[in-house]
Amino acid sequence: MELYLDSADLKEIKEAFQLGFLTGLTTTPTFMHREGIRDLDATIVELSKIVPVLQIEALGETAADIVADAERQLALGLDPKRTVFKIPVSLEGVKACRTLVDKGLKVNVHLVYTIQQAYMAAVAGATYICVLAGRMQDQGYDALTLIGDVVELVEAYGFDSKVMFSSVRNTEHVRNAIDLGCHTITVPWKLMKALTENNFxxxxxxxxxxxxxxxxxxxxxxxxxxxxxxxxxxxxxxxxxxxxxxxxxxxxxxxxxxxxxxxxxxxxxxxxxxxxxxxxxxxxxxxxxxxxxxxxxxxxxxxxxxxxxxxxxxxxxxxxxxxxxxxxxxxxxxxxx
Missing domain, CATH: 3.10.580.10 (CBS-domain)
Known part of the structure; x- marks a missing residue:
């Protein structure tokens, strides 16, 4: 199972990647805003030089807008082989996903809340299908059952997509991801540091x-x-x-x-x-x-x-x-x- 760091805090990002084995970094505009970042593009470029794989948002109202946003960010100097574009699931989103995948780029279709959304992402060729466990549970939904169903969907039909367990709120979520057979997980640094802790x-x-x-x-x-x-x-x-x-x-x-x-x-x-x-x-x-x-x-x-x-x-x-x-x-x- 791939292990990503979920953060926009530059200090903890540098500390975390000293471990030497993290797959990459996932981040969001919300994280950037929380950290008080004003120059989003400059921050993205800086992060791309620190981490092996960077997952960043590509946004737009139409598929063309989303693709244009991804291409604009690539033009900043990002390595397409080490960049994954995160796209919220929607009809326009999966259309953009297919276009970017056909161009040889990697896509994470996220904010997935139903098996139908996951199916559309898989058919569109998403590199990652991302279910936000913590957010779903906050709203009273059975996130673990959905994630298990998405893993089964991908494996039963032979899709190349990797199921990502995200919105990790506690160390038990990491165990859930392992038990469910997820292909990747993204974890906040505070929780990642606790994964090796045990009183015994x-x-x-x-x-x-x-x-x-x-x-x-x-x-x-x-x-x-x-x-x-x-x-x-x-x-x-x-x-x-x-x-x-x-x-x-x-x-x-x-x-x-x-x-x-x-x-x-x-x-x-x-x-x-x-x-x-x-x-x-x-x-x-x-x-x-x-x-x-x-x-x-x-x-x-x-x-x-x-x-x-x-x-x-x-x-x-x-x-x-x-x-x-x-x-x-x-x-x-x-x-x-």
Whole structure:
């Protein structure tokens, strides 16, 4: 099934065609008016240089007028092999369709609301027969049954016409077009972007990314470049300021030679205040006793760190390099945000 973009927004048209596989663009004077376009011909020429196939309106009260409008637009420099003229279905419209097809041009007979209209378009040699599903449903008509009937008509009688599902209002319409065996569909960019979205796909993708990260990235590669470290000769108050400045729940405490003494956490702070009151704030970091911190070497994989987080139920682990502290690994660092 061919996939067309339905739009007149130049920005989204350029974005959409970066996909590299869209068949072409369908647009209407209504879209152009909505986008505030004033020079219709210049816009058509610009679009023709961006998209593989451009479907544009050819209008007129008589078949001769419609043909003349198509030829006038071709004279702007459009490639006849990459241009499809959209003609509203009518007796004059299908007459113009036959004339243009005989000239080797492509025609989309659209605004089709009945099987009889579709039949006339097919007999006239329309390249596309376009049923506006959303518009029909808005008016209370059974668009899906009609589209299915048109597909059956084309295939049963061997017409060369392609049935186009247009006026797409939701992603379910795309499924309808697939189920009905349509040959082509034209979709707004907002809905086209949603066609690959699925919550289960997102969950699975995130799991693959997370697990790949765990077994390929080392702790040293994942740690935050900020390493809040204090020496034993500064006060607890200064250490608290350091923790606050860097937004960490702990600081690494080292002696003047850079040797590890321990890790002081916000939990330690609460306990010290509870035991000694505000007087404890004036004490030096070297006045406190430290247990052996939970640590991991920077060369270990994140998978080992994840196991350590789970085993110890902590949120932050000291990272060392040959026993020397080099940073802190937060549990959030396991994810590649």
């Amino acid at each position: 796909t997102a969950i699975g993708t995130n799991q693959f990314i997370e697990h790949t990260r765990l077994i390929t990235v080392t702790v040293g590669q994942a740690i935050n470049t900020i390493n809040p470290t204090v020496t034993t000769d500064i006060s607890l108050t200064e250490a608290i300021v350091k923790m606050t400045e860097y937004g960490f729940g702990c600081v690494t405490v080292v002696d003047e030679a850079g040797n590890l003494k321990g890790v002081f956490t916000d939990g330690d702070l609460r306990r010290k205040l509870a035991d000694g009151g505000r007087d404890v704030l004036s004490k030096k970091m070297g006045d406190f006793e430290y247990g052996t911190p939970i640590s991991i070497e920077s060369t270990e994989l994140l998978d080992a760190a994840a196991a350590l987080f789970k085993k110890t139920s902590v949120d932050t682990i000291l990272v060392t390099e040959n026993g020397k502290p080099v940073g802190m690994l937060d549990i959030q660092d396991l994810k590649n945000d």
